[in-house]
Amino acid sequence: MSIRYGSLAVLATAALTLSAIAVFGQEAERMGIPAPPGHVFKTIISGYQFRTKETRALQDDDLENPGFLAVERAADMWKTVDGSEGKSCMSCHGEAETTMKGVGAAMPKWSEKLNKPVNLEQQINICRSEHMKAQPWPFKSKELTDMTTFVRFQSRGMPVAVKTDGPMSPWFERGKEIYYTRVGQLDLACASCHEKNNGKFMRADFLSQGQTNGFPTYRLRDQRLVPLHERFEGCMFDVRGVPYKPLSDEFLALEIYVAWRGIGLPVETPSVRN
Amino acid sequence: MADKPRIKLPKEAKKGEIIQIKTLVSHLMESGQRKDAQGKPIPRKIINKFSCEFNSKPVFSCALEPAISANPYIQFDARIDEEGTFRFAWTDDDGSVVTAEEKIALKA
Structure with a gap:
């Protein structure tokens, strides 16, 4: 028994030393x-x-x-008309690549109208319910997360x-x-x-x-x-x-x-x- | 499964050159091992086969198993001896097949 425990202890020490080296290696970078x-x-x-x-x-x-699967899905959705006003995101905002540049990097932003800050998800849903007269997307829904990702992606690197x-x-x-x-x-x-x-x-x-x-x-x-x-x-x-x-x-x-x-x-x- | 697969390969290659092909497809890959909130098993729904043909000749194919994570990414190499078309196919458990095509030309 004592031999077994002994070898276990050696193994454990070796593992600890190894992980310490690994931790150090990553920190340095x-x-x-x-x-x-x-x-x-x-x-x-x-x-x-x-x-x-x-x-x-x-x-x-x-x-x-794999995040780009969502970016591509939302790029199509950007052009898709929804709601009773017959509008898509593009009807007001045009090409996302230019008009949405930097928008995601500055969120959450103060809204004068609501007298409180709004984040990107909330702003997307405000656009949907007020300007498109479409159903707002529920939080965690694929659609809302995809669109949030797409808009924020336009600020990548900023x-x-x-x-x-x-x-x-x-x-x-x-x-x-x-x-x-x-x-x-x-x-x-x-x-x-x-x-x-x-x-x-x-x-x-x-x-x-x-x-x-x-x-x-x-x-x-x-x-x-x-x-x-x-x-x-x-x-x-x-x-x-x-x-x-x-x-x-x-x-x-x-x-x-x-x-x-x-x-x-x-x-x-x-x-x-x- | 409606999403377009993402494929990356060069537009042209030298005769005899070995090129790298990267593919990514959007899929849930539900393993069939999980249970929902009511405790009922969630039925298996995965892509069970991927195949790639070049000018109707097989290049690469593989069977996919339930342990493969969502949005499977497959990368492989192929030697280009002539210009032509790659055809990719992902087969779902429900029988539906997602296909895509990419052309490649020979470099002068």
Whole structure:
């Protein structure tokens, strides 16, 4: 028996040494952008840098990247007339490649009319119900996620440029409060993992900075595109908390705040993540 | 299954050149092993066969199994000896077939 345990211990030590080397190897490669003064991070690092080279390769090749299936689906939908007004997205906005450039990078944006910020999903549905007189798409529906991905894809490579001053500042503060509030049975805040412990190996994965520049993202785990608020829900569920509702004011405030934490990072939509 | 498959291969190649062909098709690939919220099994629905022909001669084909993830990506090589047309076919469990064609020319 003692021999068996002995060899197990040797094996375990060898495994630990190996994983330590692997962790070190990956950390050394992580590239980021310098954060503006007064930011929480010194270096802002995209979630891309925390993924394996195989996952990165999948994102880098526009043909292999399964997120592009959604981009192509939505490109057709962009031209498709829906609703009683007989309009498509194209009737008002023209070619998405030019008119939607930079739009996704600056979301969520303040809406004077609603006197609150709106994110991309909400804006798409406002367009549908007000201008096209069509049924708004439900959150998590293939159509809404595809269109969100398509519009945000038009900003790919452009820096995240969310505005947080003026009327947005109370929302920004609310988002910050949510970010640092511990929730759930595990009593964890967003900051517990993504600010204090990013880069560490946990739950068979590297904790990222929790940046939003790649959303909606093709998650290999789900084998489909996942919108940001679904990921927020997932995180809250994982800490055994009761998640806020997608597209609720709470998640909207959090989206604004988290976007600011990644300010200047290039948009990567459609990204590929675990 | 209505989506157009994504295919990438060069427009032209030298005689005898080996080219790389990449294909990606949108499909749920439901394994048949999962259960829905009511506990009832979700019936299997996958692409079970992929084939590629060049000028009606087989180039590559494979059987796909339930463990293959959604949106299967298949990559293979082919030697080009003449100009012609590649025909790709993905066969679904329900019998429907998605097809696509790509032409390739010979480089002078």
